[in-house]
Amino acid sequence: MSVARTLTFTSKRLTAAPFIRARAINLRTYATADVKKPVAKFLGQKNANGNYTVTFIEGDGIGPEISRSVKQIFAAAKAPIEWETADVTPILKDGKTTIPEEAIKSIKKNYVALKGPLATPIGKGHVSLNLTLRRTFNLFANVRPCRSVPGYKTPYDDVDTVLIRENTEGEYSGIEHEVVDGVVQSIKLITKKASERVLRFGFQYAQSINKKHIRVVHKATIMKMSDGLFVSIARDVAKDFPDVKFDTELLDNTCLKMVTDPKMYSDIVLVMPNLYGDIVSDMCAGLIGGLGLTPSANIGDECSIFEAVHGSAPDIAGQDKANPTALLLSSMMMLQHMGLNEYAEKISKAIMDTLAEGKALTGDLGGKASTTEYTNAIISKLQ
């Protein structure tokens, strides 16, 4: 019986039980993609103007402000990108959250999207649109690098970590139900298929960036079956990559060691289930100056979506205070993915020079500059 069919059966059983109110979930996304397939290269083609069209989801809260900054900087750098704005206002249909068909079509057509943060209501309300997008396009791996900014002083110099997070299931599967009054259950779904997919990607990625050491972060001492499966698949996959060192570490120990001496992780690519990756990536951001600085790439077989690690920052939204660097660095990962390395290098240099100079830093980095002033400082270095 296939993974998808087993899950459908389990889900039906739960729904049928009179005392359980199970939430219907879309299980199709768990049964896609050939796990051994190497990660596809960017498939987009130049448009009639000689540019690439990229879908832009501006997002909520600080989203529009940091999106404006990226657009202005790309225009100043004459990057060959035309933005196609997509609206992802959620549609609730039969208790399920979907995104507008137009947005899906745009991403499918362009193969890449840059996305601002999307807010998720706590408790009741629509399912996270971030997760919906990751599942819709089977963006199985979330790559979250975290590097110290040269010239910006923090308690640690030379932080250089790379974390790869399983991006479609685990604790974020959204399978929750009430067993009886006062007792709820949330299912951490781990499948061989999704685990093998992200782990193979992890090994390939480690080879590509010449950090030939994979460490799987887990808690299989407690979650013996779910994390246990993830670790055992990792051991099997490791046999296909004899040139990459492989080991495992318990999550709590990783957190302790990371905040004690992050340099221990400089030559390692960390791969882990969904929730651990979510938390550890915010923690790593704290080591280099905060969420204003850390980018990410959601990688799929065909489409990829680039976004900052941070959320919509409602506490500073609409005040011209947000640091656009995390979204900017995500857009640099996007340019590299598209093979536009020359533009990535040029814009990255202007960003890093502005940060190192320290004259136009935003408030999160201890400066007084507005988003607009920081953006203009970067633009002045591109001219």
Ligand SMILES: NC(=O)C1=CN([C@@H]2O[C@H](COP(=O)(O)OP(=O)(O)OC[C@H]3O[C@@H](n4cnc5c(N)ncnc54)[C@H](O)[C@@H]3O)[C@@H](O)[C@H]2O)C=CC1
């Ligand atoms: N991938 C995404 O789109 C994500 C969305 N979210 C959503 O964002 C909303 C807010 O979540 P929070 O827990 O408040 O996390 P958050 O990441 O939005 O903010 C946490 C703290 O970091 C600061 N911060 C974040 N980004 C910043 C930036 N670019 N410049 C300066 N300061 C920045 C905020 O001001 C806040 O103090 C929630 O609805 C959540 O669901 C959260 C994380 C990721």
Ligand SMILES: O=C(O)CCC(=O)C(=O)O
């Ligand atoms: O979707 C959300 O609300 C939060 C997602 C998140 O924290 C993340 O992707 O890092």
Ligand SMILES: [Mg+2]
């Ligand atoms: Mg997060």
